[in-house]
Amino acid sequence: MIKAVVMDVEGTTTDIQFVHKVLFPYARARMADFVTNQAQEPAVAEALAAVSQEAGLGADDIQGQIAALIRWIDQDKKVTALKTLQGLIWRQGYQQGDFTGHLYPEVPAALGRWREQGLRLAVYSSGSVAAQQLLFGYSDAGDLQGLFEANFDTRIGHKREEGSYHNIAKALALPADQILFLSDIKEELAAARQAGFATCQLVRPGTQAAEGYALAHNFDEVTL
Numbered sequence: 435m436i437k438a439v440v441m442d443v444e445g446t447t448t449d450i451q452f453v454h455k456v457l458f459p460y461a462r463a464r465m466a467d468f469v470t471n472q473a474q475e476p477a478v479a480e481a482l483a484a485v486s487q488e489a490g491l492g493a494d495d496i497q498g499q500i501a502a503l504i505r506w507i508d509q510d511k512k513v514t515a516l517k518t519l520q521g522l523i524w525r526q527g528y529q530q531g532d533f534t535g536h537l538y539p540e541v542p543a544a545l546g547r548w549r550e551q552g553l554r555l556a557v558y559s560s561g562s563v564a565a566q567q568l569l570f571g572y573s574d575a576g577d578l579q580g581l582f583e584a585n586f587d588t589r590i591g592h593k594r595e596e597g598s599y600h601n602i603a604k605a606l607a608l609p610a611d612q613i614l615f616l617s618d619i620k621e622e623l624a625a626a627r628q629a630g631f632a633t634c635q636l637v638r639p640g641t642q643a644a645e646g647y648a649l650a651h652n653f654d655e656v657t658l
C-alpha cells in the first residue's frame with residue numbers, strides 16, 4: 435500500500451518551459467552581479483568554493499567561476515553549487531513578484547486530496563531545497579509548501595542513481611515499496627524502481643512515453 439508520494443518538479447508538477455524560459459534565464463542574467471556582490475556571504479562563498487573544486491579553478495578566480503556557472507546553466511548541468519546559487523537568485527524574483535511558480539492546473543487540488551487521504555508528500559528535484567520551497571511557496575495557486583513534509587535535492591544523491599532513492603526511503607522511514615515516485619524522466623524512474631519504489635511516469639505535452647512504466651497524463655490519472 436502506498437504511504438508516500440515523492441515527486442519530481444520540472445516536467446511533473448511544473449512545465450519544463452517555465453524552468454527553461456523563465457527561471458534559468460532570470461538566474462543567468464543576474465549570476466555575474468550576484469556572485470560579484472555577494473561573494474562574502476557564507477552560503478555564496480561555500481557554493482563558489484564548490485564551483486572552483488568542480489571546475490578545477492583557483493579559489494579566487496571569480497571570473498572563471500562566473501564563466502563556469504553560465505556554461506553549466508546553458509548545458510542544464512545539475513551541479514549542486516549552481517543549483518544553490520540559482521535558488522538564492524530566484525528568491526528575489528519570487529519575492530518581487532517577477533514570476534510565480536508554475537504548477538499544472540490539476541496539481542494543487544490533487545495534492546490536497548492526497549493529503550486528505552493520509553498520504554505523505556515530498557519533493558525530489560535537482561533544484562535546491564530552497565528553490566523547491568520558493569516554487570511551491572510562491573506558486574500560481576498560492577503557498578502550497580505546507581503540504582510537503584520533506585524536500586530532497588542532489589545533496590541526497592543524483593536523480594538517476596539508485597542509491598539516492600534508498601537514501602530517501604531511509605529519510606522517510608518507509609519501506610521502498612510503500613513510496614510512489616512520479617517523474618517525466620525514464621532514467622529517474624528506472625533508478626527509483628531499482629531501489630524498490632513504485633513508479634509512474636508523467637507524460638505531459640511534449641514528453642515521450644517510456645515503455646514498461648505506468649503512465650499518467652496528469653495527477654488526476656495517477657493510480658495510488
Ligand SMILES: CSCCC(=O)C(=O)COP(=O)(O)O
Binds near residue numbers: 444520561569593
Ligand atoms: C525546483 S525549481 C528549479 C528546477 C531546476 O532547477 C531543475 O534543474 C529541474 O530539475 P528537476 O529535477 O525538477 O527536473
Ligand SMILES: [Mg+2]
Binds near residue numbers: 443444445618619
Ligand atoms: Mg523532471
